[in-house]
Amino acid sequence: MNTNITRAPAELVQRFAKIPSSNISDCMNRLYSMKGSLRPYNSIPLAGTAFTVRVPANDNAFIHYALDLVKPGDILVVDAGGEVGAALMGEIMFTYAQQRGITGIIVDGAIRDVDCLQTLPLAVYAKGVTPRGPYKTGPGEINQPVSCGGQVVFPGDILIGDADGVIVIPQDDAPHLVDLAEAKLQDEERRLARYRLGELDAEKHFKEYHDLLVKLGAKL
Secondary structure (H helix, E strand, C coil): CCCCCCCCCHHHHHHHHCCHHHHHHHHCCCCCCCCCCCECCCCCCCCEEEEEECCCCCCCHHHHHCCCCCCEEEEEEEECCCCCCCCCCCCHHHHHHCCCCCEEEEEECCCCCHHHHHCCCEEEEEECCCCCEEEEECCCEEECEEEEEEEEEEEEEEEEEEEEEEEECCCHHHHHHHHHHHHHHHHHHHHCCCHHCCCCHHHHHHHHHHHHHHHHCCCC
């Protein structure tokens, strides 16, 4: 158990929060996206720093304990090994977490009471849903590196999520990456603005992908 973690500056997190997960992923060589099996259960944007918990299958004792250790702006990341036999969190825990200042929850496992998430201002991602409740026997780990959605998450990593999914941003990479991602977003917004006016770069687009397919050995 580790209660002393280094969190990314709030200003840096807020810069990332304005960028779609897809733009950030493209700037990270498409390597740091959680699997699509982790889906959002509402449309609240996810942005904050990781507070990690590892639990055995179908047990949430250490998650309850973690809820009293988190700080405002944290995102609770639960490594449950992808097991969906029992819900590890529900409406009571979601509400408690939200009142503690957590900005999001990611459970690589199951949750329940999902209807409440349509009105609760808390971003929640999970692998599945079941009405079955969990055990409370432990063991567990708090603020150690975990595996969630196919990605390694370290305590303090920046997490950004939207309808497309969740991106894991290592703190050391964040200051340089945010500049790249902002530039990519601005470039794509300019392109979309032209496309919506019917100003297509059709010749350039055709040549780019024609040349690519030739390079790949296609017979055109």
